[in-house]
Amino acid sequence: MKKLLTILLVGAMLLGLAACGGDKGGQQANNGGGTDEEKKETLVMATNAEFPPYEYWENNAIVGIDAEVAAAIADKLGMELRIDDMAFDATLVALQSGQANMVMAGMTVTPERQENVNFSEPYAEGHQVIIVKEDSTIATVEDLAGKKIGVQTNTTGDIYITDDLGDEAVARFNRGADAVMDLKNDKVDAVVIDLEPAKAFVAANEGLKILDTEYATEEYAIAINKNDTELLEKVNTALQELKDDGTLQQIIDTYIPAE
Ligand code: GLN
Numbered sequence: 001m002k003k004l005l006t007i008l009l010v011g012a013m014l015l016g017l018a019a020c021g022g023d024k025g026g027q028q029a030n031n032g033g034g035t036d037e038e039k040k041e042t043l044v045m046a047t048n049a050e051f052p053p054y055e056y057w058e059n060n061a062i063v064g065i066d067a068e069v070a071a072a073i074a075d076k077l078g079m080e081l082r083i084d085d086m087a088f089d090a091t092l093v094a095l096q097s098g099q100a101n102m103v104m105a106g107m108t109v110t111p112e113r114q115e116n117v118n119f120s121e122p123y124a125e126g127h128q129v130i131i132v133k134e135d136s137t138i139a140t141v142e143d144l145a146g147k148k149i150g151v152q153t154n155t156t157g158d159i160y161i162t163d164d165l166g167d168e169a170v171a172r173f174n175r176g177a178d179a180v181m182d183l184k185n186d187k188v189d190a191v192v193i194d195l196e197p198a199k200a201f202v203a204a205n206e207g208l209k210i211l212d213t214e215y216a217t218e219e220y221a222i223a224i225n226k227n228d229t230e231l232l233e234k235v236n237t238a239l240q241e242l243k244d245d246g247t248l249q250q251i252i253d254t255y256i257p258a259e
Pocket residue numbers: 048051088105106107108109126152154155156157194
């Protein structure tokens with residue numbers, strides 16, 4: 001009898017503790033931090049912050065759709081987000097060498113990349129478009145034949161143009177902005193790049209336009225190391241919640257106002 005009482009007592013204490021922990025957890029989520037902050041695990045996101053409006057520098061911080069979605073996911077996972085900026089080319093290397101937990105970089109899901117990393121469910125649609133000078137004779141995808149096309153190294157724009165027109169047609173740049181600069185200076189005839197950054201580059205530079213015919217439609221997703229299926233599951237759950245409660249759309253609408 002005494003033994004049973006002890007078990008009951010210990011059980012009640014444990015339940016009480018668990019309840020306390022639960023309360024504290026709730027509070028922490030509400031005030032966005034507090035005393036447990038230092039215990040939080042870090043979620044490292046690798047990106048290339050030259051890709052507005054998905055990721056770019058503003059007032060010494062990386063902001064944009066990906067940065068905000070990552071912050072919302074980290075929040076749901078009870079983790080501290082750290083964003084590491086690097087060349088687009090380097091993001092998947094960082095992921096595979098364990099220096100980053102995930103890549104969010106307006107990254108398109110491709111079969112080749114899927115051989116090396118896992119992708120979350122998609123969170124946005126991407127479009128490869130063609131930027132030319134306003135007075136360009138290039139009006140359609142077909143007109144690109146025999147021309148010099150600027151792309152960002154190892155992006156899908158690079159992959160498609162290289163596949164379709166050959167290596168000699170491609171001029172590769174580390175930053176999309178540099179490709180656009182060479183277009184302005186007549187060193188390339190067109191730039192193939194994602195639609196939203198293209199809009200930002202055209203808005204920031206006079207005399208350029210985006211062709212109506214796009215090159216390809218694709219899906220952006222979060223890349224995660226193949227070994228880290230636990231994180232993949234958690235990220236997908238968090239992403240689904242952000243889709244269901246409208247947060248994801250709200251973030252996208254903030255950065256891509258309806259026309
Ligand atoms: N969506 C393109 C890709 O995944 C470009 C991404 C980027 O330049 N950040 O290749």
